[in-house]
Amino acid sequence: MGATSHPQLDRLQEVVTALWPDHARFLRNSLAGYGAEDLAAIEDLARRVCALAGEDLDTFVRSYRWLCGEMNKEALHFKRRGEYRLSTFAEANAQVYSNGAFMRRYMEGLLVSQVLWRNHSAAFLYFRQAFLPRLPQPFRYLEIGPGHGLFLSVAAEHPACGLAEAWDVSEESLRQTAAALATVGLHGRVRLELQDIHAPTRPPGPAAAYDGIAICEVLEHLERPREALQSLRRFLAPGGTLFINVPINSPAPDHIYLLRDEAEVREMVTRAGLEVVDLQLAPMTGYSLAEAQRQKATVNCFVLAR
Ligand SMILES: C[S@@+](CC[C@H](N)C(=O)[O-])C[C@H]1O[C@@H](n2cnc3c(N)ncnc32)[C@H](O)[C@@H]1O
Structure with a gap:
């Protein structure tokens, strides 16, 4: 290089x-x-x-x-x-x-x-190469738990993006997302809302229907991730796509919901009433997929669902 x-x-x-x-x-x-x-x-x-x-x-x-x-x-x-x-x-x-x-x-x-982490760079590639190209022009985008704002900024800057919104349950997190967006000149271009994905105060309907919804590294932070997906499903516009990025066997300071393998992810998504359109796995740096699965090392799971 x-x-x-x-x-x-x-x-x-x-x-x-x-x-x-x-x-x-x-x-x-x-x-x-x-x-x-x-x-x-x-x-x-x-x-x-x-x-x-x-x-x-x-x-x-x-x-x-x-x-x-x-x-x-x-x-x-x-x-x-x-x-x-x-x-x-x-x-x-x-x-x-x-x-x-x-x-x-x-x-x-x-x-x-x-x-710097292989499973994370793979998520970015998947988001850009597999998820965003599926969205219509113009698209309405919602992200849950945008954190550092990286995915959100890519979606908001996309030439076909007609609307970008993000919800988070933490005011602190939203403050940091807002600051990050301001740094890259996106201040005011993205609507940020304090919303608990389990109980959004926004009613679903034409004013809150999104062609693309992304939920990256959030489900493992929830006590009831399947119910959260059920709740999100109501905000997908007809033909809309949900992008889920969820890590399996991924201990972290704020991870509370353990998913042990791909089958558990599939079951969670389908039991939420969604259809899995694609599913890919990306092991953490230094592991092949087989070795990560054998040693219960972190593997990120990328799902497109509708
Ligand atoms: C680790 S960050 C994810 C950051 C980023 N999406 C990424 O891929 O690295 C998890 C975010 O989910 C948010 N979150 C946790 N529970 C939530 C809930 N019930 N509703 C909405 N956001 C929630 C947290 O406040 C935090 O900002």
């Missing part, structure tokens, strides 16, 4: 390895095997991540390193006990969502991981 063809990706890797030299091998593993087209898309991803980080890329990279440490602690617990440390929304809310300082570092770290 030459410095000239992927300048933002190179820059990001340089900042990370300057701060964390031992992480260099992990980074190489994460990007290994991607072809030229995917790498060009990942360069665009890195450009967006650097833009969202703004002047503060070093701080974001420090948050990324901290996040990897927090994830390792959760992984140890999962390995020993076979379950996530937390199981209720109240616990996650108290420890993470309502803790502004924790949330800020968490979202900063997660933003950087979008490029």
